Amino acid sequence: MNPVLITLIVVAVVLAAAAVALYFLGKRAQKKQAEQQEQLDAMKQTVTMLIIDKKRMKLKEAGLPQAVIDQTPKLLRGSKLPILKVRVGNRVMSLICDEKIFDSVPVKKEVKASVSGIYVTEVKGLRGKAPVQEKKKGFFKNLVEKAQEKAGAKSIK
Numbered sequence: 001m002n003p004v005l006i007t008l009i010v011v012a013v014v015l016a017a018a019a020v021a022l023y024f025l026g027k028r029a030q031k032k033q034a035e036q037q038e039q040l041d042a043m044k045q046t047v048t049m050l051i052i053d054k055k056r057m058k059l060k061e062a063g064l065p066q067a068v069i070d071q072t073p074k075l076l077r078g079s080k081l082p083i084l085k086v087r088v089g090n091r092v093m094s095l096i097c098d099e100k101i102f103d104s105v106p107v108k109k110e111v112k113a114s115v116s117g118i119y120v121t122e123v124k125g126l127r128g129k130a131p132v133q134e135k136k137k138g139f140f141k142n143l144v145e146k147a148q149e150k151a152g153a154k155s156i157k
Contacts, residue, residue, distance in 0.1 A: 040116040050110045052092070053085040054102065063094040067119065084120060088111075095120050 059069055059076070062083045069077065082102035084095045097105060097120045105111075105123050114122040137145070 040119065040121060042120065043116040044114050045116070046112055047088055047115050048110065048112055049086040049088045051084055051086050051105060051107055052099065054105055054107055055083055055085075056080040057083050063098075064118065065094070094118075098122075 058078060058080055059072060062081065063085075064083075082097040082099060084097045084105065086093060086095055095115065095118050101123055102121075105120075106125065109125065112124045113120050
């Protein structure tokens, strides 16, 4: 048999095994995430809070309790998380925000938020409408838009 053919068969078998392994790991991770979401929904409370500041910062710099830092895996301690500094009543505290809603959270506004422990899952404006923030365009999209303006064509969205 040709050695190239043997090599290709071995590579194909390894790739198939990797695909099967990733499939089962993905299913397991999806089940785990669904269980965690159920726990978050069960512990959810609605709280009125004033959002002082929002930043992406490392877990150690965020001012979270030491118990939270100790419970997180060591690999995640160095990663940056969306952190909200809020005032609830007369207490100022740091909370972790959901990545999906972090960009839409208004700063220096009073809001009603759904909080599960130290995790903010949803934010609704209390007074008036929340300001709509436009998503920043990438470098190449800006170039294409400028070129289309100069050419007199309509911009594509």
